[in-house]
Amino acid sequence: ALQLMTGTTAAYLAADAAADLFPDVPNGKYALLSGHGTRPGRAVPAEGGYRVSGQWQFASGMAHATHIHSAIQVEDTGELRVLAMPKSQVTLDGNWDVLGLRATHSIDYHCTDVYVPHEYTYDATTSTPVNGGxxxxxxxxxxxxxxxxxxxxxxxxxxxxxxxxxxxxxxxxxxxxxxxxxxxxxxxxxxxxxxxxxxxxxxxxxxxxxxxxxxxxxxxxxxxxxxxxxxxxxxxxxxxxxxxxxxxxxxxxxxxxxxxxxxxxxxxxxxxxxxxxxxxxxxxxxxxxxxxxxxxxxxxx
CATH class of the missing domain: 1.20.140.10 (Butyryl-CoA Dehydrogenase, subunit A, domain 3)
Known part of the structure; x- marks a missing residue:
């Protein structure tokens, strides 16, 4: 799950944002992303980005993540986008009490009115990577x-x-x-x-x-x-x-x-x-x- 969300974020984000999260330096630490993409949060357009609120489920691998991967729907246009933002900007609900797959720690999380710059989001349906093969x-x-x-x-x-x-x-x-x-x-x-x-x-x-x-x-x-x-x-x-x-x-x-x-x-x-x-x-x-x-x-x- 972390490989999926980390790899696709690196591939689809704008070049400057990708370079910030995934610095190309020897022994450099890069972002690890966890989150959910099928229930979009609400994104209100703001200068240079969006004010984001929402509640998402099943964030597999969250215990290892540094950043959040979440689907958002832009108010007025209905456009679906995916964001990347620091994990510190959301509240982790920690409610993964399940029969199986316990080790995935696929908890729910939420945020209210968090600003996310536009370049740290991408079109959820894109098939045109900025980076990668x-x-x-x-x-x-x-x-x-x-x-x-x-x-x-x-x-x-x-x-x-x-x-x-x-x-x-x-x-x-x-x-x-x-x-x-x-x-x-x-x-x-x-x-x-x-x-x-x-x-x-x-x-x-x-x-x-x-x-x-x-x-x-x-x-x-x-x-x-x-x-x-x-x-x-x-x-x-x-x-x-x-x-x-x-x-x-x-x-x-x-x-x-x-x-x-x-x-x-x-x-x-x-x-x-x-x-x-x-x-x-x-x-x-x-x-x-x-x-x-x-x-x-x-x-x-």
Whole structure:
């Protein structure tokens, strides 16, 4: 999360602001950003910038951050922008009391009437980086999809590896469920599902990389598949999690890796990028119901 918000801020901010936050000096310390981008705050235009107020949620990595990354909506014009400002200018609500992903410290935060210079904001939908390479032409939401997709694949892989360790420890004991043909069949099915999802992820992103290498922007179909492959991968890993929970026995309920990753999966799968509404929008475009629509964040417009 910190890499996503720090990297995109460095890529999209105006040159002077980027140079201030990310000084190019030996052993220099640069800004680390955390925040939230799907619920915009209110930005009232002021001389040279905006007066910003708002309340944001799920600021993953906030404990490590020096600066805040937040979506804002400009009053009157409705323009969506993203700001970067010192963490000291917001109030941290510290309310991350959750079942899983506890270590992300994804707390809520708010501010009231804080001045932010215009050059420390950027167009939330931009696909034209000021700094950085071709990958930043995919835009903020697609950059986020890389992280969420990789997270889902990693959790699925770890859960199956942990179940394999549980099975090895229990095989040969009296009445061991892991010695049954049903366990072997379900493990194989889960392995196949995860590997198939990973193969499709690679296929979708290799196609996007080829487009970027040609100096082009992703098409609406590619934008759709980026969102769909994330949704599909998350759903597939949820099925993997159900298989692991069914066969891991006490390892799934006592403190340990299986328990922790099942809780992390249950929490992470609730992320808005994998929501049913995004899946519905993917279907609208792919089925031809909205052939002229384009993606704006997670909505078809």
């Amino acid at each position: 071709a990958v930043y032409r995919i835009g903020l939401v697609n950059m986020s999809a890389i992280g969420h997709t990789g997270w889902a694949l990693g959790v699925g892989r770890r859960l199956l590896d942990e179940l394999k360790r549980v099975a090895a420890a229990r095989t040969g004991s009296r009445g061991a469920a892991v010695d049954t043909s049903q366990f072997h069949a379900e493990y194989a099915t889960a392995e196949a599902g995860l590997r198939a999802a990973r193969a499709w992820v690679n296929d979708v992103w290799q196609d996007v990389e080829k487009t970027l290498d040609r100096g082009e922007l992703p098409s609406t179909e590619q934008d759709t598949l980026i969102r769909l492959v994330l949704n599909h991968t998350t759903s597939t890993v949820c099925e993997v999690g159900r298989t692991v929970h069914r066969w891991a026995g006490s390892a799934a309920i006592r403190r340990g890796p299986v328990d922790r990753f099942l809780r992390d999966l249950g929490t992470g799968a609730q992320h808005i990028t994998s929501s049913p509404v995004v899946l519905q929008n993917c279907g609208k475009w792919l089925s031809g119901a909205r052939p002229d629509a384009r993606w704006s964040f997670l909505d078809l417009t």
